[in-house]
Amino acid sequence: xxxxxxxxxxxxxxxxARKGDNEPVQIGEIAKNEHIPQKFLxxxxxxxRKSGFLGSRKGKHGGYYLIKKPEDILMTDVxxxxxxxxxxxxxxxxxxxxxxxxxxxEATCSVNRLMIQVRDSTLxxxxxxxxxxxxxx
Amino acid sequence: xxxxxxxxxxxxxxxxARKGDNEPVQIGEIAKNEHIPQKFLxxxxxxxRKSGFLGSRKGKHGGYYLIKKPEDILMTDVxxxxxxxxxxxxxxxxxxxxxxxxxxxEATCSVNRLMIQVRDSTLxxxxxxxxxxxxxx
DNA sequence: TGTAATCTCTATTAAATCGATAGGGTTAAT
DNA sequence: ATTAACCCTATCGATTTAATAGAGATTACA
Numbered sequence: 053x054x055x056x057x058x059x060x061x062x063x064x065x066x067x068x069a070r071k072g073d074n075e076p077v078q079i080g081e082i083a084k085n086e087h088i089p090q091k092f093l094x095x096x097x098x099x100x101r102k103s104g105f106l107g108s109r110k111g112k113h114g115g116y117y118l119i120k121k122p123e124d125i126l127m128t129d130v131x132x133x134x135x136x137x138x139x140x141x142x143x144x145x146x147x148x149x150x151x152x153x154x155x156x157x158e159a160t161c162s163v164n165r166l167m168i169q170v171r172d173s174t175l176x177x178x179x180x181x182x183x184x185x186x187x188x189x
Numbered sequence: 190x191x192x193x194x195x196x197x198x199x200x201x202x203x204x205x206a207r208k209g210d211n212e213p214v215q216i217g218e219i220a221k222n223e224h225i226p227q228k229f230l231x232x233x234x235x236x237x238r239k240s241g242f243l244g245s246r247k248g249k250h251g252g253y254y255l256i257k258k259p260e261d262i263l264m265t266d267v268x269x270x271x272x273x274x275x276x277x278x279x280x281x282x283x284x285x286x287x288x289x290x291x292x293x294x295e296a297t298c299s300v301n302r303l304m305i306q307v308r309d310s311t312l313x314x315x316x317x318x319x320x321x322x323x324x325x326x
Numbered sequence: 327t328g329t330a331a332t333c334t335c336t337a338t339t340a341a342a343t344c345g346a347t348a349g350g351g352t353t354a355a356t
Numbered sequence: 357a358t359t360a361a362c363c364c365t366a367t368c369g370a371t372t373t374a375a376t377a378g379a380g381a382t383t384a385c386a
Contacts, residue, residue, distance in 0.1 A: 094335095187299065192345085193346095232346095246361085246362085251353085
């Protein structure tokens with residue numbers, strides 16, 4: 053299941069991208085229009101800023117803005133920051149690999165085999181989707 | 190993240206399928222060989238039996254056996270029983286659809302759009318994989 | 327210069343879920 | 357009758373998730 057954090061984060065990024073100009077967008081405006089609890093959204097946008105997707109301006113008329121062009125923001129990167137590993141089990145994760153302690157041999161493990169396929173098909177979607185694709189109205 | 194329940198369930202099904210004959214396989218044997226807590230595995234196999242994947246024989250020399258041929262057991266069906274909906278959000282689920290209460294218009298929702306693609310690519314894997322595929326050594 | 331608006335940061339909490347365990351009850355082979 | 361196995365319900369501890377609280381720091385602007 054997709055976490056609310058990821059869902060809200062994607063919606064916020066889309067909202068900002070759709071505005072088009074480079075003016076900062078305020079948390080309150082996003083929260084109101086996308087029906088997201090404002091305090092929760094605050095922490096999510098903070099994460100996205102610290103990860104290099106968003107810039108911010110403090111104080112009056114402050115807000116968040118995109119640092120890169122929407123076409124250059126890949127879903128692989130966004131998803132890894134918001135949701136964590138794309139693989140459903142650590143033993144098939146490209147970026148967060150960990151062996152299973154209960155599995156003596158990955159080569160013959162049926163779960164491993166299946167989850168590699170799921171990982172690859174999901175990666176294929178995320179690698180071919182940018183924020184620009186999400187932002188088409 | 191894949192739940193342990195699903196992971197253990199898939200491993201158990203594979204174990205039974207790999208044995209080949211139609212003799213009942215005991216919980217204890219599977220638990221030992223696959224390093225699964227026996228009591229936990231009991232409840233999982235019970236679920237799989239009630240869902241029509243496994244049959245059981247009670248009493249001495251009892252155990253679980255496949256009801257259908259491995260080639261006829263699709264991952265779509267197994268995953269829905271063990272893990273639940275394949276879609277990551279209810280608003281793109283084919284079998285468990287529910288609208289988002291915070292989303293006024295699915296047609297323009299970026300999360301909806303992305304998650305439909307992920308669902309379809311994952312479904313494509315599960316629809317084309319059977320227990321027989323998992324059981325190849 | 328002061329005030330209001332806005333992002334920043336840490337801490338906390340309530341609820342839900344997950345993984346595992348406990349402890350019998352029921353059934354069938356021998 | 358005994359034993360080995362599945363059947364069933366209940367519970368528990370740990371973790372994660374979603375949300376909230378509240379104070380701090382910064383900026384625009386009158």
